Amino acid sequence: MEREHVSHEDGVVYEFEPDLEAVTTVEPGAKLTIETKDSLNGTIRTEADVIESIPSQVNAATGPIAVEGADPGDVLRVEIEEIRLAEDQGRVVTIGGFGLLDGHEGIESPRTRLLAVEDDALAFGDLEVPVDPVIGTIGVATESDSYTTLVPHDHGGNLDTTDMTAGSVAYFPVFQEGAMLAMGDCKAAMADGEMCGTGAEIATEIDVTLEVVSDPEPGLERPLVETADAWKTIASAETLEEACELANRDALELLAAEHGWDSTDAYMLSSLVGGLEISQVVDPLVTARNAVPKAYLEDPF
């Protein structure tokens, strides 16, 4: 089967909302290559290019892509097969009013550093940072509210989660017919937390395979990601504490369903293995996840 290409030139969204119009419709099992712009829309080409304040449109998400047969209550399965860099430099920036240490002594904004890509590494002064691409923004049409591509929520969106990388499988609740998947905002490298507000922002080509999990039991309220070793629930909220509560509750639901436990026994196991992780602390809502090693959770669906 030939791999269909979907480019940002076919369409992008800057807002995840209930009513989105698909740029293409594919069948379950479809293999796609999705071309994404960098989060700053190509505006940063030299270190003299700086971002004074967050632009009204960032994180262009290529799509949306409708998947036939994806109905509300289903789960969209996105296997991330490969992420290739589509340019030879990334950029990391500070932006006024943005970032974990914004306004702290010694932290300057705006500042831009270009990071040349050579031999699968980014040059940071004399240091080399291995290229390890991450999809920053990935999600589906929302249930009722709308969220710009700067915001993460139950539909996904700006999750800035390092596990959204090649080899992982992302799962999203389907809120609208066709699911309406869109993604962009990739980084050539990113730390858990994304403290300064960006990773190494870069254009990419992403190979994915899309499937629909019909009538999942239990259902999914928020994103989930499967890595080589773990299932990780992902939750976004006003505070990290609230995000941790949601991610932990979602993990308990999966554990309780698979093992026939009550919530309290699941809670106790969750306190012993895997654990809470930070995705990002810089977006309008922050994101945490709860990792459950596969030794304790075989298959949630």
Next chain:
Amino acid sequence: MEREHVSHEDGVVYEFEPDLEAVTTVEPGAKLTIETKDSLNGTIRTEADVIESIPSQVNAATGPIAVEGADPGDVLRVEIEEIRLAEDQGRVVTIGGFGLLDGHEGIESPRTRLLAVEDDALAFGDLEVPVDPVIGTIGVATESDSYTTLVPHDHGGNLDTTDMTAGSVAYFPVFQEGAMLAMGDCKAAMADGEMCGTGAEIATEIDVTLEVVSDPEPGLERPLVETADAWKTIASAETLEEACELANRDALELLAAEHGWDSTDAYMLSSLVGGLEISQVVDPLVTARNAVPKAYLEDPF
């Protein structure tokens, strides 16, 4: 050199304060075995034993141990060589008013589960949880305020950090002459977050080697831990966001000092590699850390 044994029968503290009286004084380079009680002082022997509310004294920390030549401004280096279980069962409990999901629907407290240890694993129903011991409470005499052993702060204390394990090296700022190290509250296994409020609480014997780093540059304001792969700053605060800010700032200081960078460049690198991690979200102050891979930070002192 014979290894000196320090037992909880020699002395424990339930409060880290500026003025502590040493149970023993050792020279730099001393190799010790430290015997610790379980965090609940041996009160939980069967599943009928439950904890209605947090006792006034928990996390007995064996010590304090004075180290000769440790002066305020120095750093105490604690190499954690081995942690052996000293009993054949751990216990995980829920306690009213305590834990990430305390009061949530379906979460019962108090509840106790005993976890039998066999062949380096804990039995949790049909599942086996590998034994991977962690020191929950470890710290030194404080600068001015006092903190019970339920609370983590700049002196260490109830850090509940999974990296406090065999093979790691913990570093603490010395606030008082002799440093006055004490530790206890070990877990046979614990998840990042310690969501239900406990890991598998258990008595242990801990082998450590103690050293003093004199006149460190830069100095240390809060705990730091060296793992096989990373240096991790550790910070505790009222909220996870504040703890993340402190841990990130401490990491920037180490990066800037080693590389001669300004804070903003260090901030940018911190946003690309390693990242923020959650230690615990259940104690009166919560704890986060910022991991910097050793590829980018060779030796902070």
